[in-house]
Amino acid sequence: MATGTGTGTGTDAAPAARLLAELPPSPAVWCSGLRKRYGRRTAVDGVSLSVARGEVVGLLGPNGAGKTSVIKMLLGLVRPSAGEVLLLGRAARDPRARARVGYLPELFRYQPWLTAAEVLDLHVRLSGVAVTDADRRGSLALVGLADRAGDRVGGFSKGMQQRLGLAVALVARPELVVLDEPTSALDPLGRADVRDLLLSLKQRRVAVLLNSHLIGEVERVCDRVVVLDRGRVAASGTLAELLGRRELRLRLGGVAAAAERRLAAAGRLTRSGDAFTVELSDDAGDAGSTAVPDLVADLVGLGVRVHAVEPGRITLEERLLDILRAGNGGEQR
Known part of the structure; x- marks a missing residue:
């Protein structure tokens, strides 16, 4: 009896292990029923979305639609009033999940007395992830700042600081990158560089959640789009589905x-x-x-x-306007 039981367990375990190995990886981002209230105002109301590994998802919507609030809840910067969030298969509050996430906020400031290289060193130490000197230099080269590593940030233009912010987001070779208006201060050449960068991340199976008002950029690089309006998901789908x-x-x-x-x-x-x-x-x-x-x-x-x-x-801009006009039953918050 003991032998039979042992054999059965071993036989059952092998197919189970193979099944687990064949299962697709968990989504880079998964959230369900996210809500956020500030006093009497509901900023986010029941948002559910996901971002697969290697997928670029655009987050669109008017000002005050709740996009940045959603991003902050996903990253654990704001506590949701309700809902669940998983990052890379772990609870968002788990530091092991956040360690593999790169983030460029919409508004950021770096200490002006630090050099670009020192800003990277600081954020590497804060992340707790081991990053080689070669990778640090490579992240600056990736955003076109290789020859400015020793220059103080106080002398950088806004566009150069935004490039440095991208380097900070990418330096630890994250599995998920969240970008909040990454091209707002960039000239056309800089926007093209970011577009190429996003496509290279996609090829490396890095997931990207992109919040941008530059609809043309979203249309060029995103696999799927989620449209928020007054804190809710007004539409979502692939570009082919939305622009059908x-x-x-x-x-x-x-x-x-x-x-x-x-x-x-x-x-x-x-x-x-x-x-x-x-x-x-x-x-x-x-x-x-x-x-x-x-x-x-x-x-x-x-x-x-x-x-x-x-x-x-139709263009994505035309489709977005159609969606927002159809759901515009009141004042946008």
Whole structure:
């Protein structure tokens, strides 16, 4: 009996171990039902979201939507009134989880008498993570400050200080990076550098949660977007899901009633002179499918002169405005 029991345990344990090894890693960020009240004001109301390993998620919304409050609760800087948070599979209050997180706050100040290298040294000591001198130099090189390591921060421009903040966030080779408006003080070249940096983090399977008002940057680098409005999640999904609405812009001449009906049958139609925009129906297919050529052929058959056809999708900015207008039932906090 003892032998049988021992054999059974060993047999059961091996598949269990293999199953655990095959399970995907826990999300870099997971939160459920986050709420935060300041007196009578509810800043965050039931926010749930996740960020997978190697995923770049954008956090969008108007001023006062609760974005920074959510970030501070995720990082343990603000205690939530309700809800749960896990970072890298551990409770957010666990120092072992926070040790693997890099953070660039929206508002920060470094001691002006310190050099860039000394700022990095200070934050490495505070993190308690072992970081080699080569990695410290590499983080400055990564943000374009390799030749300014010995310069005092007091002489840095705001854009250079923001680059230094990025170096601080990345110096300990984190598994999760949280960036709150990382390009607000950067020129176009600096924003392009940050964009390339985020893509390189993604390739290294580093998760990124990005809060930015620069919607074009979010559209370029993010896999998914979470839109907050008045403390709640107003919309979330991949860019393909959020920008799924397809448009067809045409410049036409000789459009009679029959041709206009044919255009309207393809989707919601708007007209301004000889310019027509058709928001294609869900069953109209992609702009590259037969739906658009068939529409153009039908229009030509109806005597329409087709001067231009431009397929496209709505921008993230347009979609964001649609979401916020649809939910704008009161004053934003």
